[in-house]
Amino acid sequence: MKKELVTLKKIAQILDLSTSTVSRALNDHPDISEATTKKVKQLAQSLNYVPNIFAKGFRKHRSNIIGVIVPNITHYFTTTMVRGILEEAAIKGYRVIISESNNDVLKQTEMLNTMMQFGVDGILASLTKMTRDIDNILPILNKVPLILFDKVSNKIPCTQITINDEEAAYNAIEHLINIGKKRIAIIKEREFSYTSEKRFSGYLKALKDHDIEIDEKIIISVDDISLIQGKRMANHLLSIKKRPDAIFAITDSAAIGVIQTLKKFNINIPEDIAVVGFSNSSHSTIIEPKLTTVDQPGEKIGKNAVKYLIEEIESTTDILTNKMIEIKGNLIIRDSTFKV
Amino acid sequence: MKKELVTLKKIAQILDLSTSTVSRALNDHPDISEATTKKVKQLAQSLNYVPNIFAKGFRKHRSNIIGVIVPNITHYFTTTMVRGILEEAAIKGYRVIISESNNDVLKQTEMLNTMMQFGVDGILASLTKMTRDIDNILPILNKVPLILFDKVSNKIPCTQITINDEEAAYNAIEHLINIGKKRIAIIKEREFSYTSEKRFSGYLKALKDHDIEIDEKIIISVDDISLIQGKRMANHLLSIKKRPDAIFAITDSAAIGVIQTLKKFNINIPEDIAVVGFSNSSHSTIIEPKLTTVDQPGEKIGKNAVKYLIEEIESTTDILTNKMIEIKGNLIIRDSTFKV
DNA sequence: CTGAAAGCGCTTACAG
DNA sequence: CTGAAAGCGCTTACAG
Numbered sequence: 019m020k021k022e023l024v025t026l027k028k029i030a031q032i033l034d035l036s037t038s039t040v041s042r043a044l045n046d047h048p049d050i051s052e053a054t055t056k057k058v059k060q061l062a063q064s065l066n067y068v069p070n071i072f073a074k075g076f077r078k079h080r081s082n083i084i085g086v087i088v089p090n091i092t093h094y095f096t097t098t099m100v101r102g103i104l105e106e107a108a109i110k111g112y113r114v115i116i117s118e119s120n121n122d123v124l125k126q127t128e129m130l131n132t133m134m135q136f137g138v139d140g141i142l143a144s145l146t147k148m149t150r151d152i153d154n155i156l157p158i159l160n161k162v163p164l165i166l167f168d169k170v171s172n173k174i175p176c177t178q179i180t181i182n183d184e185e186a187a188y189n190a191i192e193h194l195i196n197i198g199k200k201r202i203a204i205i206k207e208r209e210f211s212y213t214s215e216k217r218f219s220g221y222l223k224a225l226k227d228h229d230i231e232i233d234e235k236i237i238i239s240v241d242d243i244s245l246i247q248g249k250r251m252a253n254h255l256l257s258i259k260k261r262p263d264a265i266f267a268i269t270d271s272a273a274i275g276v277i278q279t280l281k282k283f284n285i286n287i288p289e290d291i292a293v294v295g296f297s298n299s300s301h302s303t304i305i306e307p308k309l310t311t312v313d314q315p316g317e318k319i320g321k322n323a324v325k326y327l328i329e330e331i332e333s334t335t336d337i338l339t340n341k342m343i344e345i346k347g348n349l350i351i352r353d354s355t356f357k358v
Numbered sequence: 359m360k361k362e363l364v365t366l367k368k369i370a371q372i373l374d375l376s377t378s379t380v381s382r383a384l385n386d387h388p389d390i391s392e393a394t395t396k397k398v399k400q401l402a403q404s405l406n407y408v409p410n411i412f413a414k415g416f417r418k419h420r421s422n423i424i425g426v427i428v429p430n431i432t433h434y435f436t437t438t439m440v441r442g443i444l445e446e447a448a449i450k451g452y453r454v455i456i457s458e459s460n461n462d463v464l465k466q467t468e469m470l471n472t473m474m475q476f477g478v479d480g481i482l483a484s485l486t487k488m489t490r491d492i493d494n495i496l497p498i499l500n501k502v503p504l505i506l507f508d509k510v511s512n513k514i515p516c517t518q519i520t521i522n523d524e525e526a527a528y529n530a531i532e533h534l535i536n537i538g539k540k541r542i543a544i545i546k547e548r549e550f551s552y553t554s555e556k557r558f559s560g561y562l563k564a565l566k567d568h569d570i571e572i573d574e575k576i577i578i579s580v581d582d583i584s585l586i587q588g589k590r591m592a593n594h595l596l597s598i599k600k601r602p603d604a605i606f607a608i609t610d611s612a613a614i615g616v617i618q619t620l621k622k623f624n625i626n627i628p629e630d631i632a633v634v635g636f637s638n639s640s641h642s643t644i645i646e647p648k649l650t651t652v653d654q655p656g657e658k659i660g661k662n663a664v665k666y667l668i669e670e671i672e673s674t675t676d677i678l679t680n681k682m683i684e685i686k687g688n689l690i691i692r693d694s695t696f697k698v
Numbered sequence: 699c700t701g702a703a704a705g706c707g708c709t710t711a712c713a714g
Numbered sequence: 715c716t717g718a719a720a721g722c723g724c725t726t727a728c729a730g
Contacts, residue, residue, distance in 0.1 A: 412707080
């Protein structure tokens with residue numbers, strides 16, 4: 019599988035120059051005369067010269083590789099973020115290595131270490147659900163820039179990029195209030211999750227601002243915010259005395275479970291009970307009625323994550339940056355809350 | 359961001375050994391005494407030594423990186439294959455670089471080249487739709503092992519991994535015949551696509567084997583096999599004189615478009631018209647009625663692709679392998695063809 | 699404007 | 715069983 023390699027040395031020999039000069043010419047060093055530079059570049063091109071990335075990386079202590087860790091790559095929203103990451107990284111001349119933690123904290127730590135060892139220039143991570151044990155992550159910060167996106171944790175002192183969960187949830191609830199709903203349930207995560215808490219506080223705030231009583235009975239926490247749990251919790255909410263007239267599920271999958279259950283009991287959506295999700299997953303337009311939800315601009319999040327990361331990689335200062343960046347998500351109103 | 363690096367040299371100094379010995383010990387070279395090996399490994403561990411991957415890659419002309427190119431990373435099925443690739447690669451000690459071609463042939467070529475230049479040990483590619491121009495891809499074959507998966511092309515002499523499209527389509531059609539359908543339409547791709555053609559020939563074969571007349575009028579070819587085209591073609595199929603009593607769409611998204619249109623016209627599924635898709639996308643259980651479809655074992659395809667690729671990478675012979683590997687996909691029967 | 703030389707951290711044929 | 719030495723291909727401080 020070996021090929022006769024074209025190296026700087028070879029080019030230098032042909033042109034009767036030194037490898038130093040050839041190297042400099044190829045890198046547009048100002049010291050080299052235009053004529054030489056041109057000559058070198060031409061030959062390099064015609065010989066199809068490609069620099070040996072390893073020699074280069076070895077020399078410069080730079081890999082131009084970004085490591086990305088996500089809990090689950092099969093989630094649509096995740097793929098849109100990954101797409102943004104790939105695009106932006108390509109533009110900036112970086113390659114992207116991806117790993118999936120499968121929501122396993124141990125695996126996540128292992129992957130962070132492998133990536134470090136592999137010489138990535140920086141890491142972009144979306145954390146597993148129960149990343150309580152920050153101890154495994156903190157050491158990374160001293161070695162390589164780390165930026166968290168989507169599933170973040172304010173316990174880790176680094177730049178974090180999310181969507182404006184609180185505000186978006188607030189808007190979603192306000193929309194429900196505007197269409198006349200007065201008893202709005204929420205299905206959120208039990209485990210501490212930055213995202214879930216933010217959405218919950220948006221919920222609380224909106225209710226308070228509109229003087230709507232907060233009722234613990236319709237604040238539902240689940241371990242695993244899935245379609246199945248959505249179904250289960252909808253069943254539960256239907257069984258309580260004072261039924262809600264709207265359900266806000268903090269993920270689309272749970273919201274879809276809710277809709278499926280409501281339909282099973284022939285409850286009119288949105289007249290009897292309106293439903294709102296979060297994510298604008300591709301399912302949200304397949305389910306009937308189509309789901310009102312918050313569109314999360316995944317690509318934008320991905321692109322921004324790369325931008326901030328490269329900024330840190332290429333920065334000369336060693337100061338730990340600790341920005342909180344919020345990308346705006348928009349409420350998309352569909353039939354599950356408002357029929358035309 | 360620099361850290362005091364632990365190198366072979368440092369370990370050697372501390373232990374009063376040569377770097378050669380340390381290197382050998384760490385690599386379990388049989389020449390080195392057990393005692394020394396143990397001593398070296400212990401110190402390496404306690405110093406948290408990690409080999410410099412670039413020095414290693416540089417030395418060995420090996421990156422242990424696999425390049426992966428897919429047309430669209432947001433497709434659920436693609437992500438399942440990617441998951442398989444990531445898993446298998448991790449097991450084998452390879453890292454994975456991913457690129458998205460966005461179904462753009464030019465971008466695809468560019469990416470193949472960047473990957474080559476980047477020193478990947480091998481490439482796994484799922485081709486863009488209209489990869490007619492093989493000329494850009496052939497040169498790769500001389501430089502680095504290439505394996506095609508899912509979207510393959512028999513014009514390129516390399517190992518190819520797909521699911522058993524023809525057989526699976528055959529089974530799908532046979533199922534429709536078994537439930538009493540006699541006039542089965544197909545919605546396939548107009549552009550030459552290996553996958554589409556295979557599924558089409560499975561369709562033809564099944565009809566022939568069951569002595570069912572083949573009618574060009576219900577063989578529909580579209581440019582872009584999407585949900586919208588599914589809707590459009592369902593409309594068309596409803597407009598023709600002798601309506602079909604079943605529709606086989608070669609992708610789930612088109613099948614879902616078909617269902618949505620049939621429902622709009624209050625056509626009973628499956629009694630009046632049954633619908634079958636292909637992929638077992640996550641949408642297929644969200645749509646109502648739930649879609650009968652072919653489950654494509656994406657992870658298995660991904661894992662196999664990696665296995666064959668690594669085999670070629672690590673093989674010493676230069677022979678171009680040209681295997682066609684088919685992974686079996688199973689028909690999943692749901693409400694769109696058969697109600698219990 | 700150009701070149702000689704050192705060195706990045708590792709592996710490995712060669713020697714003992 | 716261990717070591718000295720060369721070399722992978724590149725960049726860069728130093729010298730001229």
